[in-house]
Amino acid sequence: MSLSWIRFRNRHLLTINFSLAAALVLYGIRRDFAWHLLLVVWLLLALRFERMAKFQQLLLVRVGRINSTLILTLFYFLFFAPYGLLYRCFFRKPAFQQRASTFEEKRKIGSFDRPF
């Protein structure tokens, strides 16, 4: 990858992607271009001023975090926690159970070729 591309990617790609996505979403909702001029102004400002681009980046990170928190929370309560019940009934790791000894015999080491 050339250095100019890396610089361009780091500096502007998020701004352009954000504007494109916002334009599509706006058109999808309103079926007109009434707000798109504002989006062009936003795009030009973010391309021109680094502080604006940074602000936009922080905003998107925050939105992303909220999104992932929501999705993970839903996943946790709808799928993960119910499976947790099954896990505790049928597949529970011996280390989590009360035992007179916690030694686990180990006979061999795993292969170096894989990360598991």
Added chain:
Amino acid sequence: MASYLLGISCYYHDSAAVLLEDGIVVGAVQEERFTRKKHDASFPARSISYLLRERGVTLREVRAVVYYEKPFLTFERLIETHLEASPFGLRSFLASMPTWMKEKLFLERLLKRELAQLGAGPVPELKFSEHHLSHASSAFFPSPFADAAVLCADGVGEWATTSAWRGQGADLTPLWEIHFPHSLGLFYSTLTAYLGFKVNSGEYKVMGLAPYGKPRFADRMLENLLQLNSDGSFALNLRYFAFTKELQMFSPALEDLFGRRARRPEELLEPFHMDVAASLQLVLERALIPLARELRRQTSATRLCLAGGVALNCVANSKLLLESGFEDLWIQPSAGDAGGALGAALAYYHLAEKGERRVCHGDAQKGSYLGPSFKAVEIESFLRKNNVPFQKLTQEDMLSETSRYLDEGKIIGWFQGRMEFGPRALGHRSILADARGAELQKTLNLKIKFRESFRPFAPVVLAEDAPEIFEFDRPSPYMLFVAAVRPELRVPLAPADRTKFGIDQLNVVRSTYPAITHVDYSARLQTVSRDRNPILAQLLEVYRQRTQSSVLVNTSFNVRGEPIVCTPEDAYRCFRRTEIDVLVLENFIVTKESLPPSNQSEDWRSEFELD
């Protein structure tokens, strides 16, 4: 042509890289020393670049890069722990999952990308060792033993928190493990957090605090927190520990058990906290000794090797040496996760590639002097560039001058040869001082290191003189054992001093070497011999000729929260900021008197997060 293996550890804490040349360690360094961020967990790019540059090779000559653990097994443990805790572990789940899904699950790709970005040649094959196998290898393969039992204990690896192995020649056989959540490392860390110190860095402070207190809570801990089984194994009572489902280590039940809320960081230390620390230390020892005895019974081995973070507890190590039944003990000096990089590479070399092992006299760790060194011309150039007035001396004169300064009670910043690998400064990046000074501990703690006043300092002594001063009959080159000062060197206590308790004991002169004698007469001993550390051994000899004493205070060359200095620039910066009197960079001497007053404000202290 020589062949190379690179071992790396990163992304948890203490990232490091190690280079093996035909199975022999030729370089090892922690990333924190370059980035100046203590316990830095980032990819060890600068460490790898240094190792390759120092050896004059590229990644093309490196056969494989070995990562020190198996990330998928760690992920499996994480998932099962969350399943066990559900539906009460949402916060912990939300905190850990994004990093895993974004990076750690794709670790292979991430590591390859980082290696490619070094621009040091084609990316070699990537291999993975198990976390405890890495620890065990780092303990056994560099040890001086052809046959030994190996015990590893840390917080947690993938599943294992404690593991036992048998090492014979170039082979290492697993015996048993104890799995998460039952962990001596996490037990110690939880109480460390309760005492208001940072997890993964404050544990050694708790160890230093323990002798001030009385172990009056030990029985309560054994009845409630840690169950010791008859076969030597142990189990934690999870009612008191929150690390399986929360973002903190202990549950409110622990505070109820002690009847006190947890100490907040930097709050006043009271006798209660000292008693908890003393009890914790005793309980750790009571848990470790049966484990080691069981291992001795199972293997019939007479030697024991130790690794894992728990093996940095030198008080427990000394108890193991005395009470476990093993005749000899070797501990990996970089016993924490940084040492995992060394163990991963050694494990792959000996166990996968079936590389031959040569058992070395002493050990194969080379004194742990495995990091960067700087030539005289580089040091001189640095000093000239910064207009620092200096004396350039012959080695003989430098030793004589340094010895004179020490005798005058001056504090020396000592920078020689290759930097140490591991958490201890072993006389290449050290602050040295006269151990006979009564006020020295306080001065060093408060004006040089800017750290808690209760913390003890370690002695460095010529190996041949050690038995005359300490009750210890073997070398301790890595500062991993404690030894008591001999009774004949102890000073009888005045009746008023005998009744002192807690931190009041600090200012009592207890021996002819008060700066290194802890309140229980113990000292974390480092012995020095000419074959491992010739310069420091010579300094001690010259100092002995002058003062009839070959004991000095040796503490790491850094301030609180700062990684140990790596370069002459780091050393000079630390020298300027503190009340160190003399800086010795190889054969160059810089004195504080010859410099204009420093115009630095105290703002620099905020550069380093307190540990």
